[in-house]
Amino acid sequence: MAAGTIRAEEAADITEPDRSDAGTRQAAALDAAGEVAAAGRFRIYLGAAPGVGKTYAMLSEAHRRQDRGADVVVGFAESFGRPLTEALIQGLEVIPRKTADYRGSRLEEMDLEAVLARQPEVALVDELAHTNVPGPGRNAKRWQDVLDMLTAGIGVITTVNIQHLESIADEVEHMTGAKVHERVPDWVVHKADQIELIDSSPEQLRRRMLHGNIYPMAKVPQALTHFFRTDNLIALRELALRFVADESDEELLERLRQRQSPVLWETTERIMVAVTAEPGTDVLLRRAARIAHRLSGELDVVHINADQPGETRPMDALRALAADLGARWHDIEGDDPARALLTFARESQATQIMLGSIQHSWWHVAEGGPIVRRIIHEASAMGIDVHLIARGELPPAEGFEPDAARPT
Numbered sequence: 001m002a003a004g005t006i007r008a009e010e011a012a013d014i015t016e017p018d019r020s021d022a023g024t025r026q027a028a029a030l031d032a033a034g035e036v037a038a039a040g041r042f043r044i045y046l047g048a049a050p051g052v053g054k055t056y057a058m059l060s061e062a063h064r065r066q067d068r069g070a071d072v073v074v075g076f077a078e079s080f081g082r083p084l085t086e087a088l089i090q091g092l093e094v095i096p097r098k099t100a101d102y103r104g105s106r107l108e109e110m111d112l113e114a115v116l117a118r119q120p121e122v123a124l125v126d127e128l129a130h131t132n133v134p135g136p137g138r139n140a141k142r143w144q145d146v147l148d149m150l151t152a153g154i155g156v157i158t159t160v161n162i163q164h165l166e167s168i169a170d171e172v173e174h175m176t177g178a179k180v181h182e183r184v185p186d187w188v189v190h191k192a193d194q195i196e197l198i199d200s201s202p203e204q205l206r207r208r209m210l211h212g213n214i215y216p217m218a219k220v221p222q223a224l225t226h227f228f229r230t231d232n233l234i235a236l237r238e239l240a241l242r243f244v245a246d247e248s249d250e251e252l253l254e255r256l257r258q259r260q261s262p263v264l265w266e267t268t269e270r271i272m273v274a275v276t277a278e279p280g281t282d283v284l285l286r287r288a289a290r291i292a293h294r295l296s297g298e299l300d301v302v303h304i305n306a307d308q309p310g311e312t313r314p315m316d317a318l319r320a321l322a323a324d325l326g327a328r329w330h331d332i333e334g335d336d337p338a339r340a341l342l343t344f345a346r347e348s349q350a351t352q353i354m355l356g357s358i359q360h361s362w363w364h365v366a367e368g369g370p371i372v373r374r375i376i377h378e379a380s381a382m383g384i385d386v387h388l389i390a391r392g393e394l395p396p397a398e399g400f401e402p403d404a405a406r407p408t
Contacts, residue, residue: 041122042146042156042191042193042194043155043156043196044128044160044189045160046159046160046197046198046243046244047159047198048161048197048233048236048237049161049200049205049228049237051200051208051209052198052200053200054160054161055078055079055080055159056084057159057196058124058126058158059089060088061157062124063088063091063092071122072093072122072123072124073092073093073094073118073120073122073123073124074093074095074123075110075112076097076142078126078127080215092124093120095111095118096111096114097111098111098114098136100135102133109132109137110142112148115154116148122155122156123154123156124156124158125142125145125158126158126159127158127159128143128146128184128188129142129161129184131181131182143184143185146158147188160184160189162236162240162243163176163236164180164182165183165184165186165189166185166186168239168243172236175232176227178227195244197244199240202233202237205228206224206233209228269295269297269351270298270349271292271295271297271300271350271353272345272348272350272352272354273288273353274353274354274355276303276304276356280356281356282318283389284389285321286325288301289326291352291354291387298328299327299328300344300348300350301322302344303315304333304334305332330344338374338375338378341375342382345379345382353379353384353385353387355375355388355389356388356389
């Protein structure tokens with residue numbers, strides 16, 4: 001391992017200078033100007049754990065682009081002594097690293113100023129979550145260096161492991177017992193034009209570890225019995241797969257919204273339940289949540305603001321229940337409830353709509369006829385299933401869930 005590289009799985013401890021608001025200012029400036037999207041391509045190779053092949057994939061992509069005539073440089077790539085990775089660095093222009101003294105050691109870091117002065121078309125920057133050595137550079141974190149490159153019009157290809165994402169790091173710490181010191185804000189990863197998962201089975205990773213292809217042999221026994229336990233690797237892999245799937249799902253929804261597509265894309269189950277202040281709606285909401293859970297689907301709770309007397313307290317209770325159930329709450333406006341619900345269902349790409357079998361009087365008739373009838377008719381034409389859920393069922397006895405074995 002080259003000097004200056006701090007690896008989170010080894011829980012390195014770097015004391016950072018007080019630059020806590022630098023990232024926030026950078027985020028606000030970039031969001032306001034839209035500079036990341038306009039400045040250049042931003043590609044991330046995401047892995048579930050060290051050793052899956054992120055750096056190898058990044059370097060392979062660099063050779064492909066260089067062969068097509070792109071101006072590519074290596075801003076920072078860490079081989080960790082792996083021969084195949086070192087071989088791939090050959091043939092690429094490498095920006096010399098700068099050195100810095102830290103706690104009596106001479107360490108190497110990426111030279112951001114040299115990369116900016118060189119102005120390549122694309123720069124490779126390994127380990128997005130890396131903490132820079134305090135002192136010589138303008139930024140505390142490598143992801144801030146990447147944002148500076150993107151702002152300067154330089155495309156970036158980078159790598160990161162799933163445990164370094166801010167929203168996931170605490171869960172990984174709890175799961176593995178290993179401290180995650182280096183983190184990257186989720187919004188930085190979401191800025192990427194492309195996120196590619198570099199996947200590897202837990203068995204394959206452990207074999208690579210045993211062969212000395214990830215860590216030096218002296219570190220292998222401890223790694224295999226701690227961070228690289230099979231159960232940890234399975235969980236990390238699932239986290240990475242879910243993150244990439246969510247990113248793809250959001251991208252698809254955004255494209256369909258922009259196109260106002262009438263086509264329903266059933267990439268996953270999305271369930272929409274319409275709620276009112278009528279007694280028994282909590283039963284409807286719980287039932288919808290159970291169905292969504294069985295289908296591994298998402299649940300959106302929709303309430304149409306109708307300014308009905310006495311609605312405030314029941315709706316506050318339903319909002320709290322929806323939060324407890326892990327559902328998303330939406331207050332929408334609309335003089336025509338049926339049209340408002342169908343518009344929301346189409347825009348959110350709902351696959352199923354759930355309604356209570358009895359509704360307030362204002363639900364019964366609106367423009368165009370009875371609301372439930374209209375929803376069933378128009379949703380069917382859109383390819384969306386509609387379920388009428390009885391509100392009369394009593395809450396189950398404590399410790400017993402009658403719906404658990406009943407088909408939906």
